[in-house]
Amino acid sequence: MSGGTTARADAPDVLVIGGGLAGLSAAVRCLQEGRTVLLAERRPYLGGRARSFPHPETGDEVDNGQHLMMGCYHASFRFLRTIGADHLVHLQKRLSILFRHPEGAPDRLTASDLPAPFHVLTGLLGLRRLAPGQRAALLRVGPALFGTDPERNERLRRMSVSQWLDRMGQPEENRRFLWDIIAVGALNDSTDRISAALFVKVLRSAFLGSRRNAAMAVPLRGLSAVLSDPAERFITEHGGTVLKGNGAERVEIDGGRVTAVTLQDGRRLTPRHVISAVPYFDLPKVFGDTAQLGVTGLDAFVSSPIVTVHLWFGRHFVDEPFAALIGSPLHWVFNRSVITGRGADGPMYLAIVVSGAHALTEMTNDDIVSLACRELRRFYPGAADAVPEHSLVVKQKRATFSPGPATAYGRPGPRTAVRNLFLAGDWTDTRLPATIEGAVQSGHDAAGLVTG
Numbered sequence: 001m002s003g004g005t006t007a008r009a010d011a012p013d014v015l016v017i018g019g020g021l022a023g024l025s026a027a028v029r030c031l032q033e034g035r036t037v038l039l040a041e042r043r044p045y046l047g048g049r050a051r052s053f054p055h056p057e058t059g060d061e062v063d064n065g066q067h068l069m070m071g072c073y074h075a076s077f078r079f080l081r082t083i084g085a086d087h088l089v090h091l092q093k094r095l096s097i098l099f100r101h102p103e104g105a106p107d108r109l110t111a112s113d114l115p116a117p118f119h120v121l122t123g124l125l126g127l128r129r130l131a132p133g134q135r136a137a138l139l140r141v142g143p144a145l146f147g148t149d150p151e152r153n154e155r156l157r158r159m160s161v162s163q164w165l166d167r168m169g170q171p172e173e174n175r176r177f178l179w180d181i182i183a184v185g186a187l188n189d190s191t192d193r194i195s196a197a198l199f200v201k202v203l204r205s206a207f208l209g210s211r212r213n214a215a216m217a218v219p220l221r222g223l224s225a226v227l228s229d230p231a232e233r234f235i236t237e238h239g240g241t242v243l244k245g246n247g248a249e250r251v252e253i254d255g256g257r258v259t260a261v262t263l264q265d266g267r268r269l270t271p272r273h274v275i276s277a278v279p280y281f282d283l284p285k286v287f288g289d290t291a292q293l294g295v296t297g298l299d300a301f302v303s304s305p306i307v308t309v310h311l312w313f314g315r316h317f318v319d320e321p322f323a324a325l326i327g328s329p330l331h332w333v334f335n336r337s338v339i340t341g342r343g344a345d346g347p348m349y350l351a352i353v354v355s356g357a358h359a360l361t362e363m364t365n366d367d368i369v370s371l372a373c374r375e376l377r378r379f380y381p382g383a384a385d386a387v388p389e390h391s392l393v394v395k396q397k398r399a400t401f402s403p404g405p406a407t408a409y410g411r412p413g414p415r416t417a418v419r420n421l422f423l424a425g426d427w428t429d430t431r432l433p434a435t436i437e438g439a440v441q442s443g444h445d446a447a448g449l450v451t452g
């Protein structure tokens with residue numbers, strides 16, 4: 001039985017350390033199961049790596065990085081429904097992605113009405129920029145994708161996406177026009193670094209099962225308004241406590257249990273259970289030697305950056321809500337004016353995303369803005385002479401861990417060697433890349449162990 005609402009404020013049933021999506025998801029589930037919860041976040045805001053803030057010059061809600069979701073984000077949609085925010089995410093009726101090329105007409109990948117996986121396969125065969133032979137080569141991927149369980153395939157687990165595409169006989173055009181942009185976007189690093197098995201897993205989650213799984217989902221407001229604000233409301237309305245700017249400073253472990261946690265302000269808590277939802281690089285700062293938790297191998301983790309260039313123009317020259325740019329150092333263009341319902345007339349706010357953006361993190365913000373404007377002119381004839389009225393570059397150097405063959409599998413799970421301590425976070429053993437879905441699912445799973 002839980003300690004119920006009578007538990008003293010400093011001795012909650014569950015202390016959640018970290019107010020990113022993993023921590024918020026854990027807190028929400030614990031409260032749903034009737035536990036008393038205190039969530040402590042080190043920063044003055046919630047949301048972690050998925051948050052937004054007001055742009056001082058325009059007042060627009062700016063994300064730390066534009067996020068895309070998918071229909072196969074089942075844990076995330078359940079979380080959104082629970083916190084009453086599912087109406088703030090637009091899910092396409094069917095997968096539809098516009099691929100823009102610097103020359104010639106754009107191409108569109110649209111899923112058909114056929115049942116999965118044929119809805120996507122027929123869509124792929126409809127890509128007009130690929131020659132018939134190149135489209136036929138795409139079909140070679142089908143059996144490999146749908147035949148084997150990637151997680152049980154040792155050879156695939158040792159391979160990079162690049163090596164796998166070689167084995168699948170994918171010509172250069174197929175990589176450039178399709179695989180690179182999808183793989184780098186989904187796993188956030190270059191195809192020679194990321195795990196083939198994990199990529200195949202992602203494709204299977206999207207392309208198999210319900211047709212809805214492959215559809216793209218876009219938050220209609222800033223990330224905080226969609227995710228962390230409603231989650232915070234849910235937590236406080238259900239009797240939980242949220243502390244911001246007051247994270248865990250020191251954790252005492254004795255006899256295989258967490259006995260106390262001291263917060264930044266010196267407050268000493270004695271929770272019955274602790275869920276750590278901090279990133280892999282913060283775990284040693286909170287717990288010291290992680291071997292005592294039974295967590296080893298953190299040295300193998302490396303982070304990969306994402307850079308988002310936010311540009312405000314006085315007029316529109318992009319009509320679509322989002323598009324992938326083929327053969328560009330920029331990857332995706334999101335038209336925030338269209339997405340947020342302000343329409344495709346008048347001033348325009350674009351968020352341009354580059355994943356695995358190692359080269360861009362070395363550039364100055366001015367150079368990045370110049371590069372973005374040059375590229376927009378290459379892809380959008382209407383962009384000629386367009387000069388942004390405002391610009392903002394957000395570099396997230398540790399956006400996600402890079403899921404290489406060494407780290408994609410064998411990550412620590414939610415149980416630790418410390419009986420009342422559980423782990424959550426996008427880097428834990430979710431069998432997913434570092435995503436909203438991985439974070440939310442991990443928090444839900446860790447909470448399940450506390451309340452189960």
Ligand SMILES: Cc1cc2nc3c(=O)[nH]c(=O)nc-3n(C[C@H](O)[C@H](O)[C@H](O)COP(=O)(O)OP(=O)(O)OC[C@H]3O[C@@H](n4cnc5c(N)ncnc54)[C@H](O)[C@@H]3O)c2cc1C
Nearest residue numbers: 018020021022042048049065067068247248425426435436
């Ligand atoms: C620019 C960018 C773009 C992205 N795009 C996508 C996308 O399109 N689709 C997608 O699905 N995913 C995307 N992601 C990934 C997604 O945002 C993350 O996987 C997810 O938000 C991670 O959540 P988390 O809770 O695991 O970790 P975090 O969000 O990092 O949360 C951990 C929290 O712990 C806190 N903390 C650390 N130490 C302490 C302490 N001692 N005490 C208390 N609190 C502490 C941190 O301040 C932080 O708030 C993107 C990420 C970035 C950065």
